Amino acid sequence: AQSVTQLGSHVSVSEGALVLLRCNYSSSVPPYLFWYVQYPNQGLQLLLKYTTGATLVKGINGFEAEFKKSETSFHLTKPSAHMSDAAEYFCAVSRPWSSGSARQLTFGSGTQLTVLP
Amino acid sequence: DTGVSQDPRHKITKRGQNVTFRCDPISEHNRLYWYRQTLGQGPEFLTYFQNEAQLEKSRLLSDRFSAERPKGSFSTLEIQRTEQGDSAMYLCASSFTQTLQETQYFGPGTRLLVL
Numbered sequence: 001a002q003s004v005t006q007l008g009s010h011v012s013v014s015e016g017a018l019v020l021l022r023c024n025y026s027s028s029v030p031p032y033l034f035w036y037v038q039y040p041n042q043g044l045q046l047l048l049k050y051t052t053g054a055t056l057v058k059g060i061n062g063f064e065a066e067f068k069k070s071e072t073s074f075h076l077t078k079p080s081a082h083m084s085d086a087a088e089y090f091c092a093v094s095r096p097w098s099s100g101s102a103r104q105l106t107f108g109s110g111t112q113l114t115v116l117p
Numbered sequence: 118d119t120g121v122s123q124d125p126r127h128k129i130t131k132r133g134q135n136v137t138f139r140c141d142p143i144s145e146h147n148r149l150y151w152y153r154q155t156l157g158q159g160p161e162f163l164t165y166f167q168n169e170a171q172l173e174k175s176r177l178l179s180d181r182f183s184a185e186r187p188k189g190s191f192s193t194l195e196i197q198r199t200e201q202g203d204s205a206m207y208l209c210a211s212s213f214t215q216t217l218q219e220t221q222y223f224g225p226g227t228r229l230l231v232l
Contacts, residue, residue, distance in 0.1 A: 043225045103221075107159030
């Protein structure tokens with residue numbers, strides 16, 4: 001079974017400050033990890049993903065995340081917050097991709113990011 | 118390249134009525150997923166299709182729920198005898214699995230309110 005825990009359902013940062021959204025996972029097999037963003041009344045947009053290889057992953061809009069196996073973490077960061085970053089962020093895990101296996105995503109409960117002027 | 122579309126975007130119904138939602142995936146995407154998202158929670162997997170075959174269903178999918186993907190293109194999700202607990206956002210996602218780099222692309226969702 002897989003699960004995701006996002007620490008902090010609400011995070012507030014000032015514009016220009018560092019953004020850090022925390023994600024810890026539990027998985028019996030090496031996981032694939034994802035961060036999605038959801039703006040109000042919209043679907044989810046993929047920010048970045050980790051499958052294999054380099055553990056520091058860069059995504060869109062200046063976001064990046066680092067896979068730390070020893071800490072079972074995949075925290076999302078951005079050096080300088082922008083007002084347009086205000087949204088809800090979801091961390092998700094899936095089983096590794098192999099032919100025929102189900103690849104549904106298991107999501108955390110989300111973190112609402114507020115950016116203060 | 119148009120994205121995943123869902124129809125309707127909003128649906129209000131009375132308890133006990135049947136509702137049907139439609140999802141049009143990105144063309145040539147062979148996998149289609151349905152998720153349900155309740156307020157303050159992340160999406161939860163309901164079911165998925167590979168082409169027209171429904172390959173897995175979550176235990177969340179009670180027998181009042183049925184999903185189809187008749188020609189491997191669009192999909193419908195029907196809820197019979199709706200209950201207030203069915204109120205949620207229903208999200209559809211599609212993906213292309215001919216390579217190992219599968220990414221799920223989500224539609225805007227259908228928000229259901231059962232009165």
